[in-house]
Amino acid sequence: MQDKLIRFGVSMEDALLGKFDRLISKRGYTNRSEAIRDFVRKEIVEEGIHNGKAAAFGVLSFVYDHHVRELEAKLTGFQHVHYKSIISSSHVHIDHDNCFEVIILKDKAAEIEEISAKMLSYKGVKHGRLSLTLSGKEI
Ligand code: NI
Incomplete structure (x- = not known):
């Protein structure tokens, strides 16, 4: 079952946002939301791998x-x-x-x-x- 999407605001320095946009464009993302979701998943995987339970x-x-x-x-x-x-x-x-x-x-x-x-x-x-x-x- 698809989970419900929640919208939330993110504040970021202009220069950092510029770097983020260039990075995700280079990696083929067409919107920030999908990129942020994948970056969060990556961190969750890293954390989960090293907690040794899953x-x-x-x-x-x-x-x-x-x-x-x-x-x-x-x-x-x-x-x-x-x-x-x-x-x-x-x-x-x-x-x-x-x-x-x-x-x-x-x-x-x-x-x-x-x-x-x-x-x-x-x-x-x-x-x-x-x-x-x-x-x-x-x-
Ligand atoms: Ni061989």
Whole structure:
């Protein structure tokens, strides 16, 4: 069910409003209200992720050298240990040496962060990134 929209006034310095308008225009917003709603949601997600109560979703992506001894076995073995937190994974062979892996996780944020940090710490994992969000209920 769609929630009722409430109108409220916001006071802001002229220069700050100018910067805000340029920023949101660059990001493709056509009106301030939608931009403010998304900015507020972003902060609520950040807060919710770190209060540790809500279920979070994570996308972990990383590039690794598959020639590094036992790395693939270690990465796969570790994912099997944490199969309850891992929803899916995708693998791309970038070139002769490098692989790109994308793993989707669902768990408490702290758990996702711990699993991700461990995988990124393996020798041969060159670069990676974790992105966290909450399920839609909280936002
Ligand atoms: Ni590969």
